[in-house]
Amino acid sequence: MALHRNLLIGGKELPAASGRTTADIGPWTGEPYATVAAAGPADVRAAVDAADAAFAEWAVLAPFARRKIFLDAAALMEQRAEQAVELMAAEVGGTRGWALFNLGVAANMLREAAAAITAPRGDVLATHEPGGLSLAVREPLGVVAAFAPWNAPVILGTRAVAAALAAGNTVVAKVSEDAPLACGLFVADVLRDAGLPDGVLNVITNDKADAAAIAETLIADPRVRAVNFTGSTGVGQVIGTLAAQHLKPAVLELGGKNSVIVLEDADLDHAVNAAAFASFMNSGQICMCADRLLVHASLVDEFTRWFTAKVAGLSSGDPSLPTTVIGPLVSEAAAQRVAALVTDAVGKGARVLTGGGTPEGALHPATVLADLPEDAELYHAEAFGPVVTIRAFADDDEAVALANDTEHGLSCGILTENGTHGLKLARRIRTGIVHVNDQSVADEPQAPFGGFAASGYGRFGGRWGIESFSNTRWVTVSTEQPHYPF
Template sequence: MSLSASDKLLSDLRWRDRLFNGNWLPSQGGVCEVVEPGTGEPLSSVGFANATDVTTACADAAKAQAEWAGLGARERADLFRRAANILQQNFDELSVYVARETGGIIPKGQHEVREAIAILHHAAALAQQSCGEILQSPPGRLSLARRVPRGVVGIISPFNFPLVLSMRAVAPALACGNTVVLKPDPQTPVSGGFMIARAFEEAGLPEGVLHVLPGAAEAGEALCTDRHVQMIQFTGSTAVGRRVGELAGKHLKKVSLELGGNNALIILDDADLDVAVNNAAWGAFLHQGQICMAASRIFVQEPIREAFTRKLAEKAEQLPVGNPAAGQVALGPLINEKQLQRIKSIIADSVAAGARIEAGGEHEGLFHQATVLSGVKPGMRAFDEECFGPVTNIIGFNTDEEALQLANQHEGSLAAAVISPSVGRAMRIVDQLKSGLVHVNDQTVNDDANNPFGAPGVAGAGSSVGGPADIDEYTRWQWLTIKDTPPQYPF
């Protein structure tokens, strides 16, 4: 597919001050200016949905759902493949835009587009999977347990990896026969919403099947309470996830939560020091630590703790910080001033409680240095809270049992990892880690398009999305029996 310059995939003439329902329409809630974190300059202007916009979209999605679910599986699969091809054909343009809107480095933008393409291909396969079983039944009756669409799925996605985390829910929900109302974070509405809308629009998705409505809490609460919505899939902070779960539960909706977590990377004393430092730096500082899987707590066995701390601090000091669109840097800006102030507060409070800054700790505007804290202990904010910034904390331990006890000292952990050449030793720890994603001889930031993604406790209440979990999430069981003729009952 070749688009003209005036009709290119990311021409904001399409979405400027608009929302999407298959067409581009004005918003009842006004408009929202999107600011590029790396420059502080306006990047775009989009429609800003209010509760009225959400109510209208949910009703329209409900009307469109039966016809969409009735479309042949092969036709739906072909549509996802076309959408994937459109993303591939516009790969460079999309990658740069994701990087600019999120404040990420260009390889991070490329990763998001690449994963979104993989997710679309997964959805194409999902659309053609058999979903059910033939049950034992008396002669003369066919008894089936089958998976059917839930109906309208509301999706609320975050700012940090907006394209991946929106597409991860949108594509499988659509593949299972649902219609979708997507509320991307208003800080990243194009990467998290309109980029997806444009790909599906060009691929030929019918009107009303996908709605994209950037908005604030009012729009999110309207989505969680609307009578036409059968399910909410939310990715974001634990605090907002509690509110989403409360509202969805009150209205008896299926809810899927993918939240944060105070993640643990355990370095055993037999680990290769340089390899361990390399893994730790990547897991801690990728995308400024604004990743739900970031290695925020690094547990290092005492015989190598001092050397590890020195090497990690040296590496952190060498990581360049700046605008990713203007040069080769390792860390870009934080998403906003609020997040910056929270990170500064966690560092200051932890230092006041006895932690030490081994590297970093300073910032210039939204550009915060890679920061390493040592002497961190339970009870300090740096140990107890997810920072969601370029800050990692080193905690020493003596025995494997102590490492396990410290690592599990949380209300919920999304990811954990153990590095050791002794796989058996690492597995004895891994088998007892209370985390949703666990890795041996790797750092904590890992995600493929085909893996179940979720965690217990405050990291997501045990729900998962992705790969084999998608059918469970986006469909429900229905029992169907078929007889040739109705039976005669005694009354």
């Protein structure tokens, strides 16, 4: 029998006011793994009520007390690794390795948030007033609306709330319909069990049909002071527009059309392994995954042979098996969308080097394409699945032009044994993240994370995350009575 979870509002697990529930379908089995409460606008308002009521006490709680909660939560999260492995396999088809990676990064996000709580929160400014003290002080905003996606559920569920909470805000998290447990309630359970006070973090689950109404109600509430969203560019445009209409700052981490560039002096074995990881980790369902492998003409033939052979040998199937690399996509519809991109590309002249064909349910084979024409939908669209293309380039100028030929700007990898050459090239790539002699998929909680253009704006991570969810105030103290002209 499928398990059931309710909403988390004010520290209590409550059914939706309407009594409705919705199914959480597992992509590998195609059967309901769980049911969750299907919130409506009234539940959203109740969650904001709870967050607003909890704000004053949370904002003034001693920093060392708040820090302890985050450190204890990080330890608890690591202790619950096997629970997360089960949740991710069941809800989104995540492999064991991907789930454990999620746990490690998320736990370190909590530790980084803990460190930020007791870090300096402002500056002493110069002032021309005799005996004056001028301060720039960062303070929490209030209630933050957080939207968390399914694809890296523990990482992104944690990222959606950690910095906002560490800055002293309270949060209402609207979590993905495809992973309500892993990206929402699992994270909230860990924080609650670590001592997070009631109402500081509230979790809303909903039916997909109600997603727009939930988002609109949450963002429009005047007590919500800021918004963060991680997900597709299309939905991000809607969220960003809603936030702008209500004059609320937003952090948007959206899609990518990322490249891994293999320069002429790259170590070929390292390049093949790095490119395979970038292309097929979590079956390509990571915003930083490589859609395009740009390989110097002097290496492209040998690289293509080695890479195609490696990809053809990747194990696929049941995500619960420890040997599985390519698990199912999040749904059969997602697999069909990827297959349609491949079919369109092949129909317009692309060659399939390995993979392709018809998906088996939600399982799409790891696929490598060559000769992708510019009129193919895949040339510009984010694959977000186990598909990558290979293209040769003649020189640095062509590599830069190809990497930048996208509306997105999230991540890039440059594989080279010449760090000076790689860094010089990195300065010309228009992405928020560039890794020299590494691939495009990397995540460290102390670093600024985000993109620009169609990949969004604002930054998570480290002090940048705290700045995103706090307000800067100017405060002065006069130790002498000022002189006034009248």
